[in-house]
Amino acid sequence: MLKILQRRPVYDRARLMEAAARARAKKKRHQAIELYRRVLAVERHNPDLHARLGPLLADTGQEYDAWISFQNAAQSAIREGLGDRALSIYREAASYLPREAQVWQAIARLEQKCGRDREAVEALLEGSTHFGSRWRWPEAIHLLRRARQIDPWDFETVFSLAKLLAKTDQSYEGGMLLEELARRSQGARLRRVRAAQFKSNPGPLSAWAWLREAVVREGAPPGGEDPTVRGRAPPPRPGLARARQRQRAALPSRQAVSARRSPGRKRGSSGFRVGSRRGLMGADMGSRGARERR
Numbered sequence: 001m002l003k004i005l006q007r008r009p010v011y012d013r014a015r016l017m018e019a020a021a022r023a024r025a026k027k028k029r030h031q032a033i034e035l036y037r038r039v040l041a042v043e044r045h046n047p048d049l050h051a052r053l054g055p056l057l058a059d060t061g062q063e064y065d066a067w068i069s070f071q072n073a074a075q076s077a078i079r080e081g082l083g084d085r086a087l088s089i090y091r092e093a094a095s096y097l098p099r100e101a102q103v104w105q106a107i108a109r110l111e112q113k114c115g116r117d118r119e120a121v122e123a124l125l126e127g128s129t130h131f132g133s134r135w136r137w138p139e140a141i142h143l144l145r146r147a148r149q150i151d152p153w154d155f156e157t158v159f160s161l162a163k164l165l166a167k168t169d170q171s172y173e174g175g176m177l178l179e180e181l182a183r184r185s186q187g188a189r190l191r192r193v194r195a196a197q198f199k200s201n202p203g204p205l206s207a208w209a210w211l212r213e214a215v216v217r218e219g220a221p222p223g224g225e226d227p228t229v230r231g232r233a234p235p236p237r238p239g240l241a242r243a244r245q246r247q248r249a250a251l252p253s254r255q256a257v258s259a260r261r262s263p264g265r266k267r268g269s270s271g272f273r274v275g276s277r278r279g280l281m282g283a284d285m286g287s288r289g290a291r292e293r294r
Contacts, residue, residue, distance in 0.1 A: 011042060013039060013042075016035050016038055016039050017035075017039060019035050020032045020035035020036050020039075020052075023035060024052075024056065029056050029059055029060050030060060032056055033053065033056050033057065033060065036049055036052060036053045036056070037053075040053065045072065045076065047072065047073040047076035047077065048073075050069040050070070050072040050073040050076075051069070051070075051073040051089060053066075053069045054066045054067075054069035054070040054073065054092075054093065054096070055092070055096055057069060058096035058097055059096075063097055063100070066093075066096065066097060067093065067097055067100055067102070067103070070089060070090070070092070070093035070096075070097070070103075071093075071102075071106075073089050074086040074089040074090050074093075074106070077089060083110060083113070083114065086110060087107065087110045087111070090103060090106045090107045090110065091107060094107060094127070098127070098130040099130050099131065099136070101127065101131075101139045101142065101143060103127070104123055104124055104126070104127025104128075104143055105124070105127075105143070105146060107120075107123040107127075108120040108121075108123045108124050108146065108147075108150070111123060112150060117150050117151065118151075120147075120150055121147045121150050121151050121154055121157060124143045124144065124146055124147035124150075124157075125143075125144070125147055125156055125157055125160065127143050128140040128141075128143040128144050128147075128160060131143075134167070137164055137167070137168060140164060141161065141164055141165065141168075144157055144160055144161040144164070145161065148161065153181075153184060155181070155185065155189055158177055158181050159178075159181060159192065159193065159196070161174075161177065162174040162175075162177035162178045162181065162196065163196055163200070165177070166178075166196075166200035171200065174200065175197070175200065178193055178196055178197050178200070179197075181193050182194065182197070
């Protein structure tokens with residue numbers, strides 16, 4: 001009897017996995033986590049188990065354990081040479097754990113390793129937007145500084161970093177970044193920089209710089225740089241020039257208009273048409289002057 005009581009339960013992997021899948025489908029997350037952990041106790045480094053366990057842990061508020069599971073699954077995919085699989089796991093982790101700074105750094109590393117620097121910068125920039133609380137600003141600043149290591153003068157990266165620094169005790173560095181960014185920008189982007197400078201350091205000089213850029217070049221494209229250098233007129237649009245040429249070609253000439261208005265009439269020595277009222281008046285004045293000279 002004692003041997004029967006001390007006997008360990010039989011490990012049936014298929015039964016446990018099936019029961020965990022049913023619990024997961026019925027939204028019984030805690031029960032599914034318990035069943036998956038029983039399997040994981042035997043298979044400690046199974047990447048499929050970690051990939052299934054990560055979302056369940058995140059949904060139940062166990063964020064640290066969820067990140068460990070996501071990381072184990074992604075690292076296993078990297079060791080097997082499945083970079084795209086690892087990237088998809090990290091992106092899934094970012095959707096469940098957007099306030100985990102390491103997730104966005106891992107995504108950026110993989111994107112940069114694949115030669116996609118632009119996507120790496122965008123991932124870090126997106127990650128920084130999830131740390132809006134003042135207590136999480138250092139993490140956002142760290143992500144933006146990491147993005148600057150890839151592209152030092154990407155406008156959105158430097159602009160977001162400068163605004164964050166201006167809210168902390170690193171406002172001097174933020175002002176330097178905004179000033180340098182103003183030299184490198186024009187059009188709508190320059191107006192955004194001037195507005196940020198006025199907001200971070202209100203004063204007559206910053207107000208004048210902002211207002212001066214606010215009234216210049218109303219035709220600048222929204223959200224981007226002007227196509228021309230400030231102070232120069234924009235190049236004529238070819239479509240508009242062709243339309244004006246067609247309008248000029250469609251207009252009749254002055255000679256044709258005058259010929260249609262008075263066909264067959266001739267002009268006298270006074271320059272007016274013969275038989276017209278002005279022509280008669282001009283002839284009468286000429287005869288009066290001749291009589292007076294006599």
